[in-house]
Amino acid sequence: MIAYARYFELTKPRVVALIVFTAVIGMFLAVPGLPPWRPVLFGSLGIWLAASSAAAINHLLDQRIDALMARTAHRPLPTGGLNSRQVLVFAIVLGVLSMILLVWQVNVLTAWLTFASLIGYAIVYTGYLKRATPQNIVIGGAAGAAPPVLGWAAISNTVDPHALLLFLIIFIWTPPHFWALAIFRREDYARALIPMLPVIYGVTYTRWQILFYTILLFIVTLLPWITGMSGLFYLGGAIVLGGVFLYYAIRLLDPPDELFAMEVFKYSIWYLMALFAFLLIDHWIMPPTFTAG
Numbered sequence: 001m002i003a004y005a006r007y008f009e010l011t012k013p014r015v016v017a018l019i020v021f022t023a024v025i026g027m028f029l030a031v032p033g034l035p036p037w038r039p040v041l042f043g044s045l046g047i048w049l050a051a052s053s054a055a056a057i058n059h060l061l062d063q064r065i066d067a068l069m070a071r072t073a074h075r076p077l078p079t080g081g082l083n084s085r086q087v088l089v090f091a092i093v094l095g096v097l098s099m100i101l102l103v104w105q106v107n108v109l110t111a112w113l114t115f116a117s118l119i120g121y122a123i124v125y126t127g128y129l130k131r132a133t134p135q136n137i138v139i140g141g142a143a144g145a146a147p148p149v150l151g152w153a154a155i156s157n158t159v160d161p162h163a164l165l166l167f168l169i170i171f172i173w174t175p176p177h178f179w180a181l182a183i184f185r186r187e188d189y190a191r192a193l194i195p196m197l198p199v200i201y202g203v204t205y206t207r208w209q210i211l212f213y214t215i216l217l218f219i220v221t222l223l224p225w226i227t228g229m230s231g232l233f234y235l236g237g238a239i240v241l242g243g244v245f246l247y248y249a250i251r252l253l254d255p256p257d258e259l260f261a262m263e264v265f266k267y268s269i270w271y272l273m274a275l276f277a278f279l280l281i282d283h284w285i286m287p288p289t290f291t292a293g
Contacts, residue, residue, distance in 0.1 A: 006076040007090055010059050011052035018269065019147045020044055020054050022170065025276040026151030026163055029229075035155045042105035043154030048237060050099035050114045056091035057122035060084060062130075071185055091122075093190045102154075110154045110214035117146040131193075134200040139184075141174035148276075166279075170272070171216045176210040176249065177268035183207070183252075184261040184280075207253050210264070214249040218242040221275060230282045237278030239248045241271050 024044055027035050059066070059077055063084070068073035076082040095118060102111035125140030133139070148166035153159060182189060182196040183203055189196040198206040221238040224230040248264045255261065 006081045010056040010082070010087060010090060011074055011094075012055035012058070016048060016051040016055060018273065019144070020048050021273065022046045022166070022276055023147035023151035023154075025280050026148030026166060027155050028280055029148075029166075030155035030160070031086050031189060033049075039106050039154045042101055043110060043151065046098045046102035046106060046110070047114055047150055047154075047209070049094045049101065050118045051147075053091045053094035054118045054122040056087055056094065058126045060087045060091065061122070061126045065194060066199040069185070069188035071188055095268060097288050102281045106154045107157045109157055109159075110150055113146065113150050113153055113159075117150065120146075131195070134197045136195070137178045137197075138175050141178075144174055145170035160216045162227070165223055165227065165229065166276075168223075169217070169275070170219055172213060172220050173268065173272055176213045176217065176245075177265065179206050179210050179213075179274075180252070180261045180264040180268065184258065184265070210247040210252060211246075214242075225280065231274050231285075233285060234278045235283035237282075238275060241275055241278075245271050264285060 024040070055247035059075060062072070063075075063077040066075050072078065077084065077087060097109050098118075099115060102114055120143030121140065125136065125143060129140045131138040145167045146147060148170070149159060149163045152163035152166075179197055183198045183206055186196065186198040186203065190199045197209065221242055222235070225232070225235040225238070245267065248267055252260060252264050264276050
């Protein structure tokens with residue numbers, strides 16, 4: 001693998017794409033019409049750089065356990081494609097560029113919130129929580145739920161209550177999303193001594209927790225309509241998407257095979273993307289009854 005491809009892999013591009021996507025939706029929801037292009041462009045770039053920096057730090061701190069897990073053994077550090085110093089310098093450069101760009105072209109609030117999210121994921125979750133508690137993904141999920149708040153702040157320079165509602169949706173979505181993957185990869189996590197929920201409490205308990213959080217998620221996703229943030233178009237989409245997610249969670253209690261957990265994981269990604277797309281489309285076709293900012 002040539003050098004730039006190894007560095008690109010450090011940024012976890014698919015994960016970061018979802019982060020930037022939800023941040024951009026937050027930007028568009030922050031104003032009634034189209035947001036100004038400058039904070040959208042530079043805010044998106046700054047958030048992408050920060051998320052990529054956090055991903056690279058994740059690679060650095062997880063290199064020992066990555067080498068033990070089939071899913072991650074191919075990464076640049078376990079394979080020797082890059083060394084620790086190269087990854088550290090890369091992560092620092094991306095993080096510094098992110099902060100400079102956000103302060104210079106967006107606003108200080110967005111820079112601080114983005115920096116807090118970077119530290120929350122890269123240091124608090126990866127460096128401590130991931131190895132400390134089976135509730136790691138629940139507590140650490142706060143960092144991953146921040147992007148819509150960052151996007152909203154980039155446009156409005158405020159932390160709006162409706163942005164926090166988007167935060168809540170992703171925060172509740174994260175456990176069933178990740179635990180489905182953890183069920184499928186539980187032997188990897190056990191080998192690496194990572195106390196994921198199915199490793200400590202077993203698969204059956206984790207399946208019930210996924211169902212509990214999916215029910216809670218279904219309820220939480222109704223809040224944008226209940227609060228007047230979104231209209232009937234979003235409500236219909238949230239109900240259909242949530243209903244399918246509930247079907248997957250219930251079916252996971254007695255799955256047809258081991259691969260079904262990965263089907264749940266994959267659907268959860270499409271679910272979040274579609275849900276936020278419904279939020280955006282509804283925002284444009286159904287004038288909101290709230291005042292942003």
